[in-house]
Amino acid sequence: MKLTVIGCGYLGATHAACMAELGHDVLGVDTDADKVARLKVGDTPFFEPGLSDVLRRNLSAGRLQFTTDVREAAAFASVHFLGVGTPQQRRGYGVDLGYVEAAVDALTPLLRGDHLVIGKSTVPVGTAAALAQRMAVLTAPGSRIELAWSPEFLREGFAVEDTLEPDRLVLGTDPDTAESTAEQIVTEIYCDILSTGVPFIRTDWATAELVKVSANAFLATKISFINAVSEICEAVGADVSTLADAIGHDKRIGRRFLNAGLGFGGGCLPKDIRGFIARADEVGATQSLRFLREVDAINTRRRTAMVDLVAHACGGDVLGANIAVLGAAFKPESDDVRDSPALNVAGQLALRGASVTVFDPKASQNSQRMYPMLAYATSAAEACEQADAVVVATEWAEFVHMAPEEISDVVRGRVIIDGRRCLDPQTWRDAGWRYHAIGGPMRA
Ligand code: NAD
Numbered sequence: 001m002k003l004t005v006i007g008c009g010y011l012g013a014t015h016a017a018c019m020a021e022l023g024h025d026v027l028g029v030d031t032d033a034d035k036v037a038r039l040k041v042g043d044t045p046f047f048e049p050g051l052s053d054v055l056r057r058n059l060s061a062g063r064l065q066f067t068t069d070v071r072e073a074a075a076f077a078s079v080h081f082l083g084v085g086t087p088q089q090r091r092g093y094g095v096d097l098g099y100v101e102a103a104v105d106a107l108t109p110l111l112r113g114d115h116l117v118i119g120k121s122t123v124p125v126g127t128a129a130a131l132a133q134r135m136a137v138l139t140a141p142g143s144r145i146e147l148a149w150s151p152e153f154l155r156e157g158f159a160v161e162d163t164l165e166p167d168r169l170v171l172g173t174d175p176d177t178a179e180s181t182a183e184q185i186v187t188e189i190y191c192d193i194l195s196t197g198v199p200f201i202r203t204d205w206a207t208a209e210l211v212k213v214s215a216n217a218f219l220a221t222k223i224s225f226i227n228a229v230s231e232i233c234e235a236v237g238a239d240v241s242t243l244a245d246a247i248g249h250d251k252r253i254g255r256r257f258l259n260a261g262l263g264f265g266g267g268c269l270p271k272d273i274r275g276f277i278a279r280a281d282e283v284g285a286t287q288s289l290r291f292l293r294e295v296d297a298i299n300t301r302r303r304t305a306m307v308d309l310v311a312h313a314c315g316g317d318v319l320g321a322n323i324a325v326l327g328a329a330f331k332p333e334s335d336d337v338r339d340s341p342a343l344n345v346a347g348q349l350a351l352r353g354a355s356v357t358v359f360d361p362k363a364s365q366n367s368q369r370m371y372p373m374l375a376y377a378t379s380a381a382e383a384c385e386q387a388d389a390v391v392v393a394t395e396w397a398e399f400v401h402m403a404p405e406e407i408s409d410v411v412r413g414r415v416i417i418d419g420r421r422c423l424d425p426q427t428w429r430d431a432g433w434r435y436h437a438i439g440g441p442m443r444a
Helices: 010-021 033-040 051-060 070-076 098-110 127-138 159-164 182-189 205-236 240-248 269-282 286-313 341-351 364-370 425-430
Strands: 002-006 025-029 064-067 079-082 114-119 144-149 169-173 200-204 322-326 355-359 389-392 415-418 434-437
Touching: 002 010, 002 070, 010 025, 010 051, 010 064, 010 079, 010 159, 025 070, 033 064, 051 064, 051 159, 070 098, 079 098, 098 114, 098 127, 114 127, 114 182, 127 144, 127 205, 144 182, 144 205, 169 182, 169 205, 200 205, 205 240, 205 269, 205 286, 269 286, 286 341, 286 389, 286 415, 286 434, 322 341, 341 355, 341 389, 355 364, 425 434
Parallel strands: 002 025, 002 079, 025 064, 079 114, 114 144, 169 200, 322 355, 322 389, 389 415, 415 434
Antiparallel strands: 144 169
16 A cells, blocks of 8 residues: 655654555655655664664665655555654643644645545544544545544554554544544555454544553553652662562563653653643543642652762762763663653753763763763763762663673772662672662662
8 A cells, every 4th residue: 555654753754664564655754854864765863673674675675765745745645644743832731732733734735535644643632633623624625534543552662563563553533424434444554463463443533542641641650650669668678679570470460660760751651641631631630630640740759869869879969979870861772862861860960060971872962962061971881980970870781781890990989879770789789889779779
């Protein structure tokens, strides 16, 4: 089939490449000319394991193209995925739908004949209904445009795998139309995936929109739950990691997303729960999601708690101390620094008067753009030179498996603060280091 993908960021570029991998002819559209120029030559504008292979393979096969010109998209296909950004508004918790509206406003008047637009961006409930009305006004006479919503659940770091082997597909359509062709078209697009038995949930727009934000709210709640429990563990000297293992054995609970530490960040969970809270307010259900404010607050508190712990480890104050921060991405296997807990901690330490040097295997460039006031190193060992304390803020495998000997001789003080509870405390203590973990003691 011929498809377009409007918006080629983390979601859209991956989606475009993976749709081509499924055998479709795909045109990716983005307003960012630099991004498009890079994608055209098979250069991924962000780090995502495995994506460049899929991208290059499908560019060479002639199944994948990119453009900045939405007119090309309108002429290229009759099915259009929408994957533009939906960030948090500058003022307030609500979602900025400006990019989605602009994309729809640009595409709709250009479409002739029958078209299907499938929203994949994460949006507040009610967005599809409002966009459909907006599109109806802009639709050329004689043309028919259907809008469906199929939220995306991919995880950065596993984006290709998650797109090609999703846990489920969700498709929301207009509950008031009897003439939807979306299900048939989506079944055709995803036939190779659906044939593997992937659950396919067909529903209405509102439910589909809510599925996505509810899933993220649940995951955020699970992380903040264990972080709240870790505060109790810290107060009484209990080990939250052992506790998480123990409760995680219960199949009803499960061990995943129960890692106490610096908490969540990135371009999705924080803004999605805030957008959900804002939407609940708007529909008169403020009470229902009040707990999500606490989920958010617990999460934000982790960052300050981490800075306090570093200060404590440095003898009460970081003023004048050299601190190495290992990790800047919001999670490993990604170069995404949007709302990154690691960078937030690095920034707070600098504000308290520390000299902070950051190293991240993939996210240094993005970090430099966002936090130019920090120093950046090209290796963990370089970041640790003359450090009074070393902070592990993102659990990249190279930090988790780093031997103390790799940095013991370059630091000024053998003090390590584990913000992800991902190191083996005994290994570090045996090498003569003082080991601290956020969330309380860790039994070796
Ligand atoms: P992103 O910022 O990486 O990408 C958005 C892209 O849209 C940018 O490249 C931007 O230039 C482009 N764009 C903006 N306006 C445009 C327009 N009018 N026409 C064409 N392109 C336009 O964001 P992202 O992380 O890919 O997220 C996109 C959406 O997907 C969001 O709603 C997000 O919540 C959702 N989502 C993201 C992930 C993830 O892991 N990143 C996972 C699931 C869902």
